[in-house]
Amino acid sequence: MKTRHKRMAFILVGLAGLGVAAWLVLNALNSNLALYISPTDVLAGDAPKNQTFRLGGLVVEESLEREDDGLTVHFKVTDSANTIPVTFTGILPDLFEEGQGVVAQGKMQGGVFIASEVLAKHDENYMPTQVADMLEEGEKLNQQEQAGGSATVVPQTP
Amino acid sequence: MALKDSIAWYHFAAPKNFYPLAGKMIPWFWGLTIVLLLVGLYLSFFVAPTDYKQGESYRIIFIHVPAAWMSMLIYLVMATYAIIGLAWKVRLADMMASALAPTGAMFTFLALWTGAFWGKPTWGTYWVWDARLTSELILLFLYIGFISLQSAIDDPRRAAKASSLLAIVGVINLPIIYFSVQWWNTLHQGASVSPTMAPKMATIMLTAMLIMTVAFWMYTIAIVLMRVRRIILERERQTTWVMELLGDETVGEKDGRK
Numbered sequence: 032m033k034t035r036h037k038r039m040a041f042i043l044v045g046l047a048g049l050g051v052a053a054w055l056v057l058n059a060l061n062s063n064l065a066l067y068i069s070p071t072d073v074l075a076g077d078a079p080k081n082q083t084f085r086l087g088g089l090v091v092e093e094s095l096e097r098e099d100d101g102l103t104v105h106f107k108v109t110d111s112a113n114t115i116p117v118t119f120t121g122i123l124p125d126l127f128e129e130g131q132g133v134v135a136q137g138k139m140q141g142g143v144f145i146a147s148e149v150l151a152k153h154d155e156n157y158m159p160t161q162v163a164d165m166l167e168e169g170e171k172l173n174q175q176e177q178a179g180g181s182a183t184v185v186p187q188t189p
Numbered sequence: 190m191a192l193k194d195s196i197a198w199y200h201f202a203a204p205k206n207f208y209p210l211a212g213k214m215i216p217w218f219w220g221l222t223i224v225l226l227l228v229g230l231y232l233s234f235f236v237a238p239t240d241y242k243q244g245e246s247y248r249i250i251f252i253h254v255p256a257a258w259m260s261m262l263i264y265l266v267m268a269t270y271a272i273i274g275l276a277w278k279v280r281l282a283d284m285m286a287s288a289l290a291p292t293g294a295m296f297t298f299l300a301l302w303t304g305a306f307w308g309k310p311t312w313g314t315y316w317v318w319d320a321r322l323t324s325e326l327i328l329l330f331l332y333i334g335f336i337s338l339q340s341a342i343d344d345p346r347r348a349a350k351a352s353s354l355l356a357i358v359g360v361i362n363l364p365i366i367y368f369s370v371q372w373w374n375t376l377h378q379g380a381s382v383s384p385t386m387a388p389k390m391a392t393i394m395l396t397a398m399l400i401m402t403v404a405f406w407m408y409t410i411a412i413v414l415m416r417v418r419r420i421i422l423e424r425e426r427q428t429t430w431v432m433e434l435l436g437d438e439t440v441g442e443k444d445g446r447k
Contacts, residue, residue: 039276066319124313155381157390163241
């Protein structure tokens, strides 16, 4: 065995060892590396009690309600298996929307998650505005056909 | 043929022979950089349409994503040179690794910085300690650690050995950065472009992003070749060929050298 082969073997064995070590560490840290906890895990009692944690999921469609003070909002977060109601006082990020991902930081209080911070989670889709509009209109047309099958197309409001 | 190739390979692995070759390549890579950058920026800011949800702020991806890709690619190349340098004791490989580090650090910083400015209007925060953002920050620390370790040790051979080890150990971080958005739940979105799936973005946006990536790549090659030429001169300053070369260029300034 030449010395450079020895060195190469040494490096490769070292790298493999490091890989295993890293894998073990990451496995051990798995739950701590997650940024947020899903509603199902929260209801199963995996969330820290009486402590701040992050709740993540999708905002349930048509669940957003604003109070008269204009700042306090109520909405529901779901992982499609379970749902948790959330209350938040403050300014929501621009991309906060029903049906979109959200990560909220706060505490559970009597079945309601009191959030101190709400972040919008963006998805990986990028589309021109016109394409998105066309997709939306297409979907509406589909729904109309399924509902009544009327041939007249109602002009959409821009 | 194979013999001929290997002779060329060994020939240019010598700093003395690589120095003029790099000098010849540099203008070509600068030319490519400028052309691609102009085309890429034009497509990014004037041709690519507004995003349906994020509006204009999404345009930061034309800098952010190529910078993040380059930050990982440069690290991979740097670690490969570190392995070659350690195992085969090729001096030029050590020099290439040290020439790559500052550019890698710059792209990592650029990715983090542009990401923060995109995060504020999109997520509602500049920074969050999720797996993707944190592992990319660790990458910046690895680059900085590599550079400082190298400058902390005076003997270039020992410096190269120590920093190469650090670079190789740090490779563990690359798959963590790349797969972090799949392995753990993060605030950072998943990949829009990946080798295994159809891209989740409009073609013109993707084209602009890829052209920007190649532009950054060409820039990296150009600037790294310039830097490695300086490193070659510095580390080989005791050799006759460098003395002759500098003697030609700077007659009578030899005394000023330490």
